[in-house]
Amino acid sequence: MSNKRVYTFGNGQAEGKADMKNLLGGKGANLAEMNLIGVPVPAGFTITTEVCTEYNLKGKEAVVELMKAEVEAGVAATEKVMNAKFGSTGEAFPLLLSVRSGARASMPGMMNTVLNLGMNDDAVKIIAEKSGNEQFAYDSYRRFIHMYGDVVMGVEAEEGQHNPFEVVLDELKESKGYKLDTELTVEDLKVLVEGYKAVVREHAGVDFPTNPWDQLWGAVCAVFDSWNTERAILYRRMEQIPDEWGTAVNVQAMVYGNMGETSATGVCFSRDAATGEDQFNGEYLINAQGEDVVAGVRTPLEITTIGSKRWAERNGTSEEDRKANFLSMEEAMPELYAELNETQQKLEDHYSDMQDMEFTIQDGKLWMLQTRAGKRTGAAMVKMAIDMLAEGMIDEKTAVLRQEPNKLDELLHPVFDGAAIAAAKELSKGLPASPGAATGQVVFSAEAAEQWAADGKKVILVRRETSPEDLKGMYAAEGILTERGGMTSHAAVVARGMGKCCISSAAGLTVSGKSMSIDGVEYKEGDFISLNGTTGIVYEGKVATITPSLDGDFGKMMELAEKNTRMYVRTNADSPADAQTAREFGAKGIGLCRTEHMFFEGDRIWKMREMILAETVEGREEALAKLLPIQREDFYGILKAMDGFGVTIRLLDPPLHEFTPNDLESQKEMAEKLGVDVKVVTEKVEGLHEFNPMLGHRGCRLGNTYPEITVMQARAIIEAACDLKKEGFDPKPEIMVPLIGTVKELKMQEELIRSTAAKVFEEKGMKVDYMVGTMIEIPRAALTANEVAEVAEFFSFGTNDLTQMTFGYSRDDAGKFLPIYIEKGILKQDPFQALDQTGVGQLVEMGCEKGRSARPELKLGICGEHGGEPSSVEFCHRTGLDYVSCSPFRVPIARLAAAQANLR
Ligand code: ADP
Ligand code: MG
Ligand code: MG
Numbered sequence: 001m002s003n004k005r006v007y008t009f010g011n012g013q014a015e016g017k018a019d020m021k022n023l024l025g026g027k028g029a030n031l032a033e034m035n036l037i038g039v040p041v042p043a044g045f046t047i048t049t050e051v052c053t054e055y056n057l058k059g060k061e062a063v064v065e066l067m068k069a070e071v072e073a074g075v076a077a078t079e080k081v082m083n084a085k086f087g088s089t090g091e092a093f094p095l096l097l098s099v100r101s102g103a104r105a106s107m108p109g110m111m112n113t114v115l116n117l118g119m120n121d122d123a124v125k126i127i128a129e130k131s132g133n134e135q136f137a138y139d140s141y142r143r144f145i146h147m148y149g150d151v152v153m154g155v156e157a158e159e160g161q162h163n164p165f166e167v168v169l170d171e172l173k174e175s176k177g178y179k180l181d182t183e184l185t186v187e188d189l190k191v192l193v194e195g196y197k198a199v200v201r202e203h204a205g206v207d208f209p210t211n212p213w214d215q216l217w218g219a220v221c222a223v224f225d226s227w228n229t230e231r232a233i234l235y236r237r238m239e240q241i242p243d244e245w246g247t248a249v250n251v252q253a254m255v256y257g258n259m260g261e262t263s264a265t266g267v268c269f270s271r272d273a274a275t276g277e278d279q280f281n282g283e284y285l286i287n288a289q290g291e292d293v294v295a296g297v298r299t300p301l302e303i304t305t306i307g308s309k310r311w312a313e314r315n316g317t318s319e320e321d322r323k324a325n326f327l328s329m330e331e332a333m334p335e336l337y338a339e340l341n342e343t344q345q346k347l348e349d350h351y352s353d354m355q356d357m358e359f360t361i362q363d364g365k366l367w368m369l370q371t372r373a374g375k376r377t378g379a380a381m382v383k384m385a386i387d388m389l390a391e392g393m394i395d396e397k398t399a400v401l402r403q404e405p406n407k408l409d410e411l412l413h414p415v416f417d418g419a420a421i422a423a424a425k426e427l428s429k430g431l432p433a434s435p436g437a438a439t440g441q442v443v444f445s446a447e448a449a450e451q452w453a454a455d456g457k458k459v460i461l462v463r464r465e466t467s468p469e470d471l472k473g474m475y476a477a478e479g480i481l482t483e484r485g486g487m488t489s490h491a492a493v494v495a496r497g498m499g500k501c502c503i504s505s506a507a508g509l510t511v512s513g514k515s516m517s518i519d520g521v522e523y524k525e526g527d528f529i530s531l532n533g534t535t536g537i538v539y540e541g542k543v544a545t546i547t548p549s550l551d552g553d554f555g556k557m558m559e560l561a562e563k564n565t566r567m568y569v570r571t572n573a574d575s576p577a578d579a580q581t582a583r584e585f586g587a588k589g590i591g592l593c594r595t596e597h598m599f600f601e602g603d604r605i606w607k608m609r610e611m612i613l614a615e616t617v618e619g620r621e622e623a624l625a626k627l628l629p630i631q632r633e634d635f636y637g638i639l640k641a642m643d644g645f646g647v648t649i650r651l652l653d654p655p656l657h658e659f660t661p662n663d664l665e666s667q668k669e670m671a672e673k674l675g676v677d678v679k680v681v682t683e684k685v686e687g688l689h690e691f692n693p694m695l696g697h698r699g700c701r702l703g704n705t706y707p708e709i710t711v712m713q714a715r716a717i718i719e720a721a722c723d724l725k726k727e728g729f730d731p732k733p734e735i736m737v738p739l740i741g742t743v744k745e746l747k748m749q750e751e752l753i754r755s756t757a758a759k760v761f762e763e764k765g766m767k768v769d770y771m772v773g774t775m776i777e778i779p780r781a782a783l784t785a786n787e788v789a790e791v792a793e794f795f796s797f798g799t800n801d802l803t804q805m806t807f808g809y810s811r812d813d814a815g816k817f818l819p820i821y822i823e824k825g826i827l828k829q830d831p832f833q834a835l836d837q838t839g840v841g842q843l844v845e846m847g848c849e850k851g852r853s854a855r856p857e858l859k860l861g862i863c864g865e866h867g868g869e870p871s872s873v874e875f876c877h878r879t880g881l882d883y884v885s886c887s888p889f890r891v892p893i894a895r896l897a898a899a900q901a902n903l904r
Pocket of ligand 3: 738739
């Protein structure tokens with residue numbers, strides 16, 4: 001690390017800049033950059049993320065000592081620019097500071113901010129006198145004690161209790177009959193300050209610190225400590241942010257939005273984060289400070305008039321009422337609005353991306369406090385990139401690279417069916433905080449949401465307002481509904497980031513304990529409701545959904561991906577319907593068609609069971625002959641749906657016991673149906689029992705012990721292909737042998753397949769092209785891939801089994817320990833979700849290299865779950881695979897990830 005620990009900014013100058021996010025955190029880097037491009041930002045300095053790491057290693061005392069001189073110099077520089085003095089007891093105006101965290105990636109609500117630091121009994125008097133505004137001085141003081149007491153001194157609500165500061169505040173307001181904090185008089189605020197000090201004494205066991213420097217060091221260290229709080233760790237896990245990154249600390253001169261009617265604070269976005277529309281928007285509050293806008297204490301107002309009118313319409317507010325009570329900033333403060341509008345445009349142009357900004361107006365002067373690339377929904381992400389490309393703001397490469405592939409998921413999932421929604425009963429209307437459709441059973445706590453979801457239920461999490469503690473529950477829920485909060489509330493911001501449907505501030509909704517009422521009607525835990533996050537409407541019961549259309553901007557984005565990719569994408573599909581869906585999403589072929597599912601449908605299972613019960617080759621052949629036409633029909637359908645593209649069909653893979661019943665009742669039924677004694681069945685089932693079926697009699701081991709199964713399947717495939725070709729189609733079957741570990745296992749199967757095909761061709765007097773290849777899913781197959789490739793025309797890496805066998809984790813049992821391994825940091829990620837590139841990846845690389853050394857034209861693909869996971873797709877691109885294959889709904893995600901890998 002470098003020796004420089006503190007970077008100052010202010011007055012149009014800065015030691016840092018935008019591309020120093022790793023060192024200064026996102027917030028710090030952008031504060032510096034805004035200074036450099038002439039945007040008004042209060043002076044201050046950033047303590048680097050490296051100091052956080054140092055802090056975690058060396059501890060508090062040592063690190064404070066190491067950075068002391070630089071921090072003091074930073075404060076001095078800030079004093080100079082702001083013409084104020086930190087800890088002033090005399091002539092100079094006291095400098096108050098904001099201390100806030102800022103990691104590389106934005107972590108909303110994770111880290112705590114302290115405002116008005118430096119305040120004490122001396123400072124408040126000088127500030128009151130010099131500003132001529134006692135109200136403002138004491139308002140800032142009580143805010144400071146509350147925030148500092150909470151964040152730094154750990155004065156919090158105890159289990160089941162209300163926050164002790166809020167208790168004092170609420171009691172005071174109640175005794176005076178106030179509704180809003182703004183009604184508090186100077187005398188009230190003075191009482192509050194003393195009351196808050198008493199709260200600190202009682203709960204923390206010490207007096208509130210009066211020395212500004214003690215306050216500052218306390219706050220700085222608290223920011224570093226907050227990196228390791230449970231909720232910060234949880235958020236990092238979910239967003240895959242490494243623990244080593246650390247957070248920076250931003251110390252900055254305060255500017256005051258609470259100085260009266262000419263002051264304000266707000267949050268704004270340069271485009272619509274929900275829809276992507278190029279419309280500046282946001283919320284503000286006059287005479288307020290800091291988090292008031294997002295905290296839901298007062299209902300914030302719209303910044304633009306257009307936004308205000310839209311809000312009024314949704315809310316059923318008349319234009320008259322709006323003009324009297326809910327003026328937009330554009331109307332209430334036209335000049336400042338114009339300046340803000342200009343600034344947001346300047347920032348968007350400068351960063352060439354949608355900006356999420358925070359600002360404060362102090363007595364008629366605008367200050368920017370933060371800017372960052374705004375979180376957005378999947379739909380907005382696509383629309384903005386396509387729009388900005390058309391505007392010439394970004395190029396194609398940027399447009400593609402800026403997409404988060406996983407977010408496309410939101411665009412692929414159902415929306416409400418138009419007819420169903422027209423018939424549905426409206427319960428309430430709230431703010432359309434995050435778009436999408438959700439239907440589920442209501443629950444009222446994050447824990448319940450998690451539990452119910454774990455039981456396979458779809459839930460809607462209903463809360464008064466959400467807090468970071470609700471994150472897990474929000475992830476588990478289909479949608480979120482809140483009683484309070486605006487478009488920039490915690491629930492709204494986090495839901496948009498997650499791509500979850502969310503409605504906030506639902507009219508008439510009251511949440512209490514395990515029930516809610518809407519306009520007086522009670523709803524209990526488990527009742528069904530539906531949310532339309534795009535319109536903000538809450539419906540009664542379940543509402544039917546349909547699949548969205550994928551043209552427009554989405555189509556354009558897919559075209560860009562197509563143009564910029566090397567690898568192509570196939571799908572894993574077992575039915576013509578799935579194949580069709582995937583084709584519409586741009587799949588070019590099937591990478592894995594499992595045949596076992598085909599044996600379960602309808603009464604097919606009985607023919608399969610008949611085959612299993614047969615004791616002789618002839619008996620099995622007889623039963624298989626009945627299955628042949630059914631299989632042929634299946635293959636005909638799927639080859640037809642993927643006409644012109646390769647279809648990899650895997651021969652029977654699972655152990656036979658999966659097709660037989662386990663309980664006696666069903667075994668009796670089976671015996672009756674197949675006309676044998678029940679003993680025959682029970683003995684057969686016992687005979688099929690294996691201690692470790694996943695490593696047992698399955699895959700090609702079946703085909704090599706019962707060759708007649710392979711013969712039947714090969715015949716069905718080739719006959720279907722011949723039939724299609726005769727009809728003018730272009731079938732391209734690729735027959736895949738599963739679970740081989742030695743080339744001999746493959747060779748025997750290949751000979752059976754080829755001789756069967758030759759027979760069919762002779763019978764039909766025609767030929768079709770087909771391939772024979774294998775799945776690489778046993779480590780030994782990868783290790784001997786050069787031998788295997790002498791026989792195989794293609795490899796498909798079956799990374800589910802390959803991961804299972806490389807780690808020695810049974811996929812079906814890993815649930816018992818994998819989550820703990822991840823929690824303890826033994827594993828960074830679930831290797832069944834994201835390909836383990838260092839370990840399993842080596843086998844894939846080796847398989848590719850050795851395979852191609854023996855057969856240069858060897859076709860290579862992957863068909864495990866990993867084929868639709870972006871980091872794994874990138875790995876496949878680097879390793880030189882021809883294609884990845886994934887489930888139909890992940891095809892667009894994989895296509896985008898493949899293009900990104902190619903562009904990086
Ligand atoms: P978060 O990361 O949760 O958004 P911030 O660090 O942005 O937290 O701080 C929260 C709020 O505190 C900001 O939105 C802003 O309103 C207020 N704030 C931060 N710094 C200052 C400052 N220097 N002057 C006035 N208000 C500030
Ligand atoms: Mg912020
Ligand atoms: Mg397998």
